Amino acid sequence: MTQVFEHVDLTGRNSFHVKQHAARLVEFETAEELRALFAGGAPERWTVLAGGNNILFTRDYDGLLVTPVSQRIALLDECGGEVRVRVDAGVEWDDLVEWAVRHELWGIENLSLIPGKAGAAPVQNIGAYGREAKDVIRRVEMYCVESGSMLTLDAAHCEFGYRESIFKHALKGRVVITAIEIGLSRTPQPHLGYGDVEREVEARGGATLRNIRDAIIAIRQAKLPDTAVLGNAGSFFKNPSVELSVAERLQAEWPEMPLYPSQEAGKAKLAAGWLIDRAGMKGYREGSVGVHERQALVLVNHGGATGSEVIALARKVQAAVRDKFGVEIDTEVNIL
Structure with missing residues (x-):
């Protein structure tokens, strides 16, 4: 059932815990409710606010914020060794991962403990520890505001890239x-070749679904702040892709610098967290905002920070990396 909120406080609806308000917010469950909501045409300003985990106000x-709340997970069919599952946009992503592990289904265990809703997963093409949402997404169902009709887009047409999609x-x-x-x-399909995953999994007795999930959770909890305790949006910056010649030059100067394959031909991916750390910004704090002391990719709200203050710190971090390495790092968070 649709629920409408006027002049709603967004502090508890964004993981940065930034205190802003929205003129109107509507929670919906069904496509029919969306049709009714947009029946008179879309307002001048509107956007989807799901879990609020990748947004900074x-x-x-x-304008109008639209929030999916339906939380159904349904097993559709099984064919050719693949189990198809339909997931409503309002399902918490990590609840979906836990559901898959309980049902002994492989494919998303490396994406454990990523905050946010299932509907946001294809937008950002969420990823961690060598896996991305695009590896498992087959289709995306959506309501078209312009036509008032439901559409389905196959994964091949979603234009997935590193933290990219057609939805952005x-x-x-x-x-x-x-x-x-x-x-x-x-069929067991463990992916353990990223970071400390294999060591943590072996310490728990080997590559079972439960052991991999538990290992990923332990690694993330050791490195990343809990949004319930310290406001943040997870990784604030993307890992930059640079020309191979640039990567080779930088690694010649800093041999310990991590390098990863890039999805772009002729390029390599750098670790933004490493760049920020070596630029002297890890643990840096300015008033109520700071760079997390254990994970330099994460900007945090120590309490009472505004979105503008977070952005100002982000620009300072970008400038520090640019000055030291000549590399631009882009933000991953949606800024409104």
């Missing part, structure tokens, strides 16, 4: 994701 939002570009502000369809497997 820098001012009051004078051509379809931004035009559709509301209502569900995703993912493909999982009953």
Whole structure:
């Protein structure tokens, strides 16, 4: 059932805990409710606010925020070794991972403890520890605000890239994701080659689904702050891709610098956290905002910070990396 909120306080609806207000917020469950909501046409300003885990409000939002709340997970079918599962947009992503592990389905265990809703997963193409949402997403269901109809987009047309998708570009502000369809497997498919994952999994007795999930959770909890305790949006910056010649030059000067393959031909990916750390910004604090002491990719609100103060610190971090390495790092967080 649709619930409407006027002049709503957003402090508890964004993981940065920034105190701003929205003129109107509507929680919805079904496509029919979306049709009714947009029946008279879309307002001048509107956007989807799911879990609020990848967004930073820098001012009051004078438009409409649309929030999915339906939380159904349904097993569709099993064919050719793949188990198809339909997930409503309002499902907490980590609840979905736990559901998959309990049902002994492989494919998303490396994405454990990523905050946010399932409907946001294809937008950001969330990823961690060598895996991304695009590895399992097969289709995305959405409501088209312009036509008033439901559409389904196959993964091949979602234009997935590193923290990128068509939903951040051509379809931004035009559709509301209502569900995703993912493909999982009953056949063990462990991916342990990233960071400390293999060591942590072996310490728990080997590569079972539960051990991998527990290992990922332990690693994330050791490095990342709990949003319930310290306001943050997870990784604030993307790992930059640079030309191979630039990467080789930098690694010649800093041999310990991590390098990763890039999805872009002729490029390599650098570790933004390492760059920020070596630029002297890890643990840096300015008033109520700071760079997290254990993970330099994360900006935190120590209490009472504004979105503008967070942005000001982000610009300072970017400048420090640029000055030391000549590399630009982009923000990953959606800024409003």
